Amino acid sequence: MNGANSSREGPTGCTVVDRLGVSLNVNPLGSVTVVDPKTSAELQGKAPALCARLKGGTAHFQHVEASGVDALVELRNAFSGVMGEEIL
Numbered sequence: 001m002n003g004a005n006s007s008r009e010g011p012t013g014c015t016v017v018d019r020l021g022v023s024l025n026v027n028p029l030g031s032v033t034v035v036d037p038k039t040s041a042e043l044q045g046k047a048p049a050l051c052a053r054l055k056g057g058t059a060h061f062q063h064v065e066a067s068g069v070d071a072l073v074e075l076r077n078a079f080s081g082v083m084g085e086e087i088l
Contacts, residue, residue, distance in 0.1 A: 031060040035071040 032054050036043055040063050044051045054061045063069065 033062045033064060035064045035066055035068050037067055038063060039065060 034043065034078070038046065043063060
């Protein structure tokens with residue numbers, strides 16, 4: 001989720017972050033990693049209810065201060081490496 005979409009309001013006036021928080025109340029997750037260049041304090045200020053839900057309701061929560069683009073490149077490279085090993 002990028003910053004531009006996180007504050008966009010839908011037809012009900014809820015932001016994407018609000019909707020995600022509501023969804024997590026219905027569907028618990030075992031592990032969540034949030035990739036956002038903001039500090040943990042900034043993320044907490046931006047989405048306090050979501051942060052509280054993630055910290056209190058998941059088995060493992062991690063905030064990685066990084067660009068989503070950089071994280072996707074790293075994930076893609078790691079996935080390609082694993083797939084290459086499986087094929088060979």
